[in-house]
Amino acid sequence: MSKTANPYDLLVIGSGAAGLSVALGVLAQKPKARVAVLSKNDLSEGSTKYAQGGIAAVLDAADSTESHIADTLNAGAGICVEPAVRSVVEGAREAIDWLIANGVIFDQEDGGLHLTREGGHSHRRIVHSADATGRAVQTTLEARIRESGAELFEFHNAVDLIREKLPQGRRGRCIGAYALDRRDGRVHRFAAKTVVLATGGASRVYLYSSNPDGSTGDGIAMAWRAGCRVANMEFSQFHPTCLYHPKAKSFLVTEAVRGEGGLLLRPDGTRFMDDYDPRAELAPRDIVARAIDDVMKRMGCECVYLDISHKPAEFITSHFPTVHAEALKFGIDMTREPLPVVPAAHYTCGGVLTDLAGRTDVDNLYAVGEVSFTGLHGANRMASNSLLECLVLGAAAARDIIAKTGAIAEIPELAPWDETWVTDSDEEVVVAHNWDELRRFMWDFVGIVRSNKRLERAKHRVRLLLDEIAEYYGSFRVTNDLLELRNLAMVADLIIKSALARRESRGLHYTIDFPTPDTVAPPQNTILVPKTFSNRRVT
Incomplete structure (x- = not known):
């Protein structure tokens, strides 16, 4: 068509x-x-x-x-x-x-x-x-x-x-x-x-x-x-507070819960954000996410807790009806108990x-x-x-x-999509396996806290995946899963290249090899240029 x-x-x-x-x-x-x-x-x-x-x-x-x-x-x-x-x-x-x-x-x-x-x-x-x-x-x-x-x-x-x-x-x-x-x-x-x-x-x-x-x-x-x-x-932002439950699929607990007085707690019920930033729960997301990540790693716990149950129940249900209703689906009443939360890419x-x-x-x-x-x-x-x-x-x-309306020249006829040399795939398991592998090593090696060693490992793995995906893409008819995997692998490669290029910690990019911002050189944005770069430049 x-x-x-x-x-x-x-x-x-x-x-x-x-x-x-x-x-x-x-x-x-x-x-x-x-x-x-x-x-x-x-x-x-x-x-x-x-x-x-x-x-x-x-x-x-x-x-x-x-x-x-x-x-x-x-x-x-x-x-x-x-x-x-x-x-x-x-x-x-x-x-x-x-x-x-x-x-x-x-x-x-x-x-x-x-x-x-x-x-x-x-x-x-x-x-x-x-x-x-x-x-x-x-x-x-x-x-x-x-x-x-x-x-x-x-x-x-x-x-x-x-x-x-x-x-x-x-x-x-x-x-x-x-x-x-x-x-x-x-x-x-x-x-x-x-x-x-x-x-x-x-x-x-x-x-x-x-x-x-x-x-x-x-x-x-x-x-x-x-x-x-x-x-x-x-700079991938990890939202500090997503609902942690085996049956909860990626449900975000709004920032406004902390804005209205919600407190972050260790599993033992003690607060911890004051130890990381004077703004405590109202610190920017990168600081809060790293603090939660640190607490979880130090204590070996699977989550921390966000507690606003000290507020009146009517205040909570009127201000946060969506969060309250979603948590209740999993047997958690935020008017009476804290919400289990973890950071997630956001x-x-x-x-x-x-x-x-x-x-x-x-x-x-x-x-x-x-x-x-x-x-x-x-x-x-x-x-x-x-x-x-x-x-x-x-x-x-x-x-x-x-x-610009009226100043754009006529559009030439587009070439039809060519499926002459491809067939239907009989190995969809390859796509599913690569999808899972990609997301797991990105979480482990290019997540909230990074290192050069982890980034190099991710770089090697994504290059292998890109080659395998390119071969698969050229041989079989496209599917939604294949298109998304192809794009995710390319974006992963761009994230890894950018992270390796930044030899400092700044904002959402935190690396243990360079744990502080570079105070010698002026801060710069990381700009990647494709081999097929256009002659026109954005100013």
Whole structure:
């Protein structure tokens, strides 16, 4: 099946807050634009839906944008790009107003928005919808996109981006993508004048993750293969508190539990965060995650505990209904007892290098949200800045795309997907085995605490896996599992390369070989350049 007869004006790959913000932003100004949205699963099944805490925005007279900027720079451990931080923070109020105008309902207090506080923030500035803000945002934007006239392709997993072929073997602008329809196993062509990657992060590269199963680094891997630079892939954020239970699958316990007075306890009931940081439970996530990891290793325990049972039961159930209900499924009543918690991979702070309009190194290709690197997060993302980035930079990308409307040349016919030399696989166990091996050695060797020896071991293993996956990919018809494994292995390689290149500990990257930040050389972002790097550079 070909979509090239009448190319789309815009192809958005990803259906979370970032992708839908771009699509809706373009359609608001250009209602007749042909817009396609690809979603790997059903439209709602992405990381946005699972974001519990909220959206950081300066809305209190006692707060200020300068304070929010300072908090973000501090959490980023010296390598945030300040213009990016300022741009996103200053766009927060407009983003919240846009969500409210589209129907998102946030918690109210005394006639205004209720603001909570999370780790790293010096003020209450988290706008939220109970403890299910992401779900409120996702369901509202999904409703808007379904009534917008956009063409929606659910259960379509993008395989690769397509770049225009130029003389002398050069590659030009992005003109579309191939995507696997997971329902019939066929690969389709989608031609488009502009393509936006909004595929989220890559936290499923680790054995334990708070992310949904689809967070496999697809956009980062596709952009790298297409010739885009990536940056700061060594900074994988581990959320300190995910529910620990053999039957609980990656359930995140929101940061706001600590923000509202929750205490972290050893198995013997004693507090420990005061031993690691003067901010205690309100320290940034990297510090809290390392502290929990240290306690677990020192004591040989499988988890620590998060206790907010000293608060009134009504306060807990009204502020944290989602967490309370989920814990009850496993026989844990957080109004009466502490929650068992462990760290889990949560957010990819690095990604595809972009400017503040979402433009990548490849013409007509944008990246927005967790898939991208703008410089906002630096070496550690501060809580509730992620949805904010999706919204502010989604709107910026939409404005840039609209400004270019009419100036983009016609799209040539795309070559059909070639399956001439491949067959159906009769060894799916190979994919399952490699998937398991990859995530286990990434957790063991490239996790919360690293060393050169561990990283070298991981480097050797991922190279073997990449060769094996490439051979398998070239021999058999693609499946969803194979595509995700291929992308995860490539992203793992980028993470390992970046971690080996940083010879210091900073933010989320902690290595026992270089346990302190480098105070001699100015702090730098880690930028990797593919062999197929485009001539155009993001400025």
